[in-house]
Amino acid sequence: MKYIRVTKENIEKEHICCAISSNKDIQVISKKNWLKERFDDGLVFLKSxxxxxxxxxxxPAENAWNPIIAEGYMYIDCLWVAGSFKGNGYSTDLLNACIEDSKAKGKKGICILSAAKKKPFLADPKFLKYKGFTVCDEADNGIQLxxxxxxxxxxxPEFKECAKHPHIEQTGYVLYYTNQCPFNAKYVPMLLEVAKERExxxxxIRLETKEEAQNAPTPVTTYALFYNGEYLTNEQMNDKRFIKLLDGMEK
Incomplete structure (x- = not known):
């Protein structure tokens, strides 16, 4: 497998958003705009x-959109290999590329979010353990660094205090999210519409700056849903999944 690094110079012509094919899709536009603003902070996007x-x-962890203390480390936003690509060693290829680049840049190591058991949109803990990673911190909601x-x-590295005990004061459903995940551009408005219809x-709450994300009340900032102050999930939902959640909470 050959890989290409997405940069400011080639991002407009490169496919970057999972299975989304059209550059006119709001999800692709949102993600590419987010990436463009992060390249000067040292972000690297390497893809097949x-x-x-x-x-x-x-x-670089100092510029990560997460409430972590990891000076001198590289932080992995996302390592994603799915579908027909699985089982071919591509995860190892990509991780090794990150390790080599991080060492060349004088980093102390790399860090990433996961959990004791595999959670949607987080790294697989079995893979991380196999590759020599260990847990260095854990929040009350089970999200691990x-x-x-x-x-x-x-x-x-460690979580900031604001993220170690995920809890907020607001009642009702509160969603913290960023445009780092392309799916949010499509599905967050759907959830807002469902909530309006169901009263x-x-x-x-869209986290719009690095500083906001680094002081968020949750380790996962791409998507963190709370209900009456308590953390619920980091799994992105479409309208049907959200309705199912609402129906379950009402029982």
């Missing part, structure tokens, strides 16, 4: 030359 979900996205240090004396209190 084939169309599909096979890519890694990483950034894993790291792979390049030296034995490297300090362990359910729902607030969508």
């Amino acid at each position: 030359i084939e169309r599909g979900k096979c890519f890694i996205e990483y950034i 894993w790291y792979l240090p390049f030296s034995l004396d490297a300090a362990k 359910v209190p729902f607030q969508a």
